Amino acid sequence: MDNSGLIAVIPAYNEENTVGAVIAEVQRTCSGPAEVRPAEVRPVEVVVVDDGSADSTAETAAAAGATVLRLPVNLGYGAALRLGFRYAAGRQWDCALVLDADGQHIATDIPSLVAACHSGADLVLGSRFHPDCAVAYPVSRIRRAAIRVVSRVLRHRRGVALTDPTSGFWAMSRPCVELFSRQLPAGYLDNLLGLSIAARAGLAIAEVPVTMAPRQGGQPSTQGARLVFHYLRTLLAISIGGRS
Amino acid sequence: MSLTARIVSALLAAFVVAIILKLQRRGGLVSKYGLLWMATSAVMLVMAAAPDVVDTVGGWLGVEYTPSLVFMAALGFVLVVLVQYSWELSRSEQRIQILMEEVALLRRELDEQRKDAEAEG
Structure with missing residues (x-):
């Protein structure tokens, strides 16, 4: 393990209210003096991918000290993530993170994700539904059902058993990020497809329990009928492959 | 007719x-x-x-009610064209996305170089 540090990719769409605090939180957890920060973490480059926000997300993120990549129009979460991976593939680091800009993912969980990554996993997911979680995370019934279906498909088609495959809180090794930056199709819509690609490539996937905060701002990216449509598209993509 | x-x-x-x-x-x-x-x-x-052309072609193909031949051909044609459009649209969407990514990465690089130039100048 070298000391080149961490990179945290944060896709953001109209998150001016929370993105600054999230960046500060990540920096506080990771970049404190070596004596106080957890042994697993290292100085961090925070990369905010501004997915065509109409508000001051990009300015806020830049002011908070993040590297900002600005997509000229809103392309969706998956596209923002894909850009983040492409950028990260060309940088120096020894563990890459993905987390949400809405404050849902808590920076104090970063050390346990990074530790799992350093102990050999290529892709580590922070799970809200892990048996070791202290409290069950509340989700809508449609989402819960969709997560269950997706878990089953992933187990049967790809042989990975996960409690929270839709989690957007990830830690990754370099081979994993390089695989994503090469193989995620343009039009990539969800982390599930990435998960499926990683499983197919035979990368080691692990889960660690995390506590997720109820979202502090913004709207869930998809709700109701759109959520169902979104999951159907994702299921098609992960079960048949090809483009999303 | x-x-x-x-x-x-x-x-x-x-x-x-x-x-x-x-x-x-x-x-x-x-x-x-x-x-x-x-x-x-x-x-x-x-x-x-x-219009006799339709009847003649229908006769060759052994179609009894030849006007239905026109409908079938038209429907088949429209379907093929639509599928082709979906394909083309998907491809355009992907190309646009890749283009956007390049724009974002280049903009970042440009910002970086400007900052460096300012620091030197």
Whole structure:
């Protein structure tokens, strides 16, 4: 393990209210003096991918000290993530993170994700539904059902058993990020497809329990009928492959 | 087919040709689509001018009620065109996304270089 540090990719769409605090939180957890920060973490480059926000997300993120990549129009979460991976593939680091800009993912969980990554996993997911979680995370019934279906498909088609495959809180090794930056199709819509690609490539996937905060701002990216449509598209993509 | 029906269908075909020509001239249409729709309206014109053609072709194929041949062919044609459009649209979307990514990465690089230049200057 070298000391080149961490990179945290944060896709953001109209998150001016929370993105600054999230960046500060990540920096506080990771970049404190070596004596106080957890042994697993290292100085961090925070990369905010501004997915065509109409508000001051990009300015806020830049002011908070993040590297900002600005997509000229809103392309969706998956596209923002894909850009983040492409950028990260060309940088120096020894563990890459993905987390949400809405404050849902808590920076104090970063050390346990990074530790799992350093102990050999290529892709580590922070799970809200892990048996070791202290409290069950509340989700809508449609989402819960969709997560269950997706878990089953992933187990049967790809042989990975996960409690929270839709989690957007990830830690990754370099081979994993390089695989994503090469193989995620343009039009990539969800982390599930990435998960499926990683499983197919035979990368080691692990889960660690995390506590997720109820979202502090913004709207869930998809709700109701759109959520169902979104999951159907994702299921098609992960079960048949090809483009999303 | 009555004379009125023939005139109406000929006018319709001529109308389509006129629209396509106009779009083409204004540069609002890529030539491959221009050609596609001109060929389509040419077929419509032929069928309007000589409806017997349909009966003759139907006879060769052993179709009893030949007008249904026209519907089937039209439906099949529209379906193929639509699938082709979906494919083309998917490809365009992907190309646009890749382009956006490049724009974002280049903008970042430009910002970086400006900052460096300012620091030096």
